[in-house]
Amino acid sequence: EVQLVESGGGVVRPGGSLRLSCAASGFTFDDYGMTWVRQAPGKGLEWVSGINWNGGSTGYGDSVKGRFTISRDNAKNSLYLQMNSLRAEDTALYYCARGVTAYYNGGRFDYWGQGALVTVSS
């Protein structure tokens, strides 16, 4: 059974940093591109970042470019999102999702985690 479990969420002050993790199981992790999608309270889905199967290519949404860094450790079946210079508008539930190809921008996302809540507040 495919499972994606996010962790690392919490409350952080504006300007602070946080690192999210996504532990994957039930599939061959390095066969797939992975992505982070967030959802602010009461708002829609927003693509945050994606990474190809081997980490060789990454992409970012305009609102996080230069502040967030996506990475993966295929040996540990894990996906990460390093979030720096956090702002109040980064407050959201952050989902980890699996793509259906080796590339993060290759189509749909077929499995999603339950999300990690990040709250940026003073």
Add this chain to the structure above:
Amino acid sequence: NFMLTQPHSVSESPGKTVTISCTRNGGSIASNYVQWYQQRPGSSPTTVIYEDYQRPSGVPDRFSGSIDTSSNSASLTISGLQTEDEADYYCQSYDTSVVFGGGTRLTVL
């Protein structure tokens, strides 16, 4: 980059048919596949349509998808509406990045 625009909300009665549109602004709707996700309150999104019109196993055939190049839009049609279809629906596509539409709240009155 491009944007995907959806109506904020739609409503219809049980048993009826509803169509949700997703208009691409920038580039052709046919350039890259469109997916549709359903999200119920408190749950993660699930796919109801992928690659414009394909249905994942387990999704009822009441759900169908299409694209229209003349209006540069994709559509999700749900027929025989049931109360359980009440949810938020998001279209999604991609090119060098990934784009989600703003979402449509479906109310089944």
